Amino acid sequence: MEKTDPDRSGAVGIFDSGYGGLTVLSGIKSVLPEYDYIYLGDNARAPYGNRSFERVYEFTLEAVKWFFKQGCHLVILACNTASAKALRTIQQVNLPQIDPDKRVLGVIRPTAEQIGLASKSGHIGVMGTEGTIQSKSYQIEISKLHPHITVIGEACPMWVPLVENREYDKPGADYFIKQHVDNLLTRDPQIDTIILGCTHYPLLMEKIRRYLPENISIISQGEVVAYSLKDYLRRHPEIDEKCTKGGTTRYFTTDSPDKFTHQASIFLEEQIVAEYAML
Template sequence: MKRPLPQIPGPIGVFDSGYGGLTILSKIREVLPQYDYIYLGDNARAPYGTRSFEVVYEFTLQAVQKLFEKGCHLVVLACNTASAKALRSIQMNDLPKMDADRRVLGVIRPTVESIGDMTQSRHIGVLATGGTIKSESYPLEIHKLFPDIQVSGMACPMWVSLVEYNEAQDEGADYFIRKYINQLLEKDPLIDALILGCTHYPILLPKIRQYTPEGIQVIAQGEYVAHSLEDYLRRHPEMDAKCTKGGNCEFYTTEAEEKFIESASTFLNQQIDVKRVSLE
């Protein structure tokens, strides 16, 4: 039998399958430094991008439950695959049973809301994992808000691995980055804005910009997610009151602590302590 969830105010939870969500966390902490945060990376079972809807949902639900148990009333899924494959089910089916007053937010909607003013041609490209592209979450969300925008997606195998294995700046990365950008632009030469639909991809930004033609805007998610969260807390003072404000951040991983600390240095310019947890 599960223990009752703590009801006193607690930190904001940020979850990702691996390290990519640290790019989101960094931007959130820039915009909202006063809050407390818990970051949880399911590094032992990453990547999620190639896994089925059922497995991503199961893993994500376990992570949300863990963050709730640690006192979070609000959890951000800083992972496009989890946002695409699990968010809606958790919001509709699980939250009412777990605690109807808690909230889980994703990264796709805030990104989509920002693009209306960024495209003149009304042709958008999405670079993401195979799982996110296959889910069609971006076209579906974009067409709800902007039915006139044409959306073309391209799965980018290898990009997450380039980041996770600290090869983002290596010459070998150039081939894979150029390849998928070129393939996407061949699908639709009218694209004038590119959404980076994976939280790992901002680490590749220098090379992505190098191989993206001039006049095409590259949209990284962190800034938009951070400002969307700021707006959400302003509009929901009852949730804001449940979020503690001490400027602290704790880190948890399902992998070895040493491995997380070493790889996290790619994403964070600070020394961190991390604890290992099990989600199963």
Template structure:
């Protein structure tokens, strides 16, 4: 029986994380679920994000996934801890749900020389305060500056991110971030959509600044987790198989998903909504 690693995102952005995970750990089976019918999550309430995320996690458990990665910063910020502490003990005590925030905050201090870090994220992630809180646990001396970028996800999901018109909105948010403090030398893309804007973002950063995407960090963290938890690693099936599901139109998902994953995909519809 298949026991794939589940990967969840509110839409397409988690595909950038999945791509890195498959590149790092190709031997495992993976099931990806995008809740496209209810995306974006960034501006929704904590309660709504928690409800949607738990519903999707339970669906992935029903597919046999013993381990689920929330490849979505908003879900990781607003729902992960409640699911881990309140729900898992009751619905699946031997399963695990992990997010993308903790792996990133564990290493981000290694990249900065000035001690000033910028975080580009959705409004929901910024308002949660998750990044400053988690970064302080590992690097208490770092100064963290957050900037919400609410128009970036719509630009990306409407395939406008590589058009000249997107430059204005990229520069606007980066200017707002840099106005908060001089000397920010490390900038984290704290939304899994944002790597698609990486080239444009780099053009508007100060020379020598480091731009960090989460995919490789999360993939390395997953490899480390499986190495430290053989009881979980042995439960994950190894056939190198990928399955993709969406709560919205598979045709729309497949057309957009190729932009994020870098190759054509075939998805199936899931009726959660």
């Protein structure tokens, strides 16, 4: 395990099971470019979507502890599955024992907060991995904030492999995208807003839009989470002052750094160099 680098301490940690969280990182950096960031993809154990609650919690907690050793005071779980299956336990059980002054945040609640402003019909769809949909985390969070809204979830197990195997813009992807879009709208024709509940899915946006009526809006999490984080840091200056602001980003993976560097080009419009992390 890497030793804490004192010169890098104070970066905001961004965690995902693989590459998808890079879309959230991009959104955050566009709104908060002055901060330092550390991104970690647990590619060696991805995907998380079909794993049990226990395994996702175990893996996510290991990652959070790794970030803390790097000097991070704030960690964002940019993985919907980790947010759904591990965030609450980590916040309520582990953080008070590890360090009550550190914070771990997810991507589901900020998205749930935004949905009340987006939907006019009060019927929304969530497209995500099997783990995220089965957890009903979006239904739970949205019902707390907007009890009048009806939420329909659609698991799309093939969508992440389409992205990570660079098939997301190929003709073969259309079948799997249209299939799940049609399933969702058949189950509730009143849906007027869809949440892309997986950080990989923005790369499928063009094809998803192709099979949706024009009146249906799509919420992608990168921008939503970015502005939520900006507001959070404004409301919590005690956390903000611990975050260093040098405009740097480091990338880590639990798998091959060379492969990560290559694959990251799918999600980022810049050349990066990844490093290896052992959890």
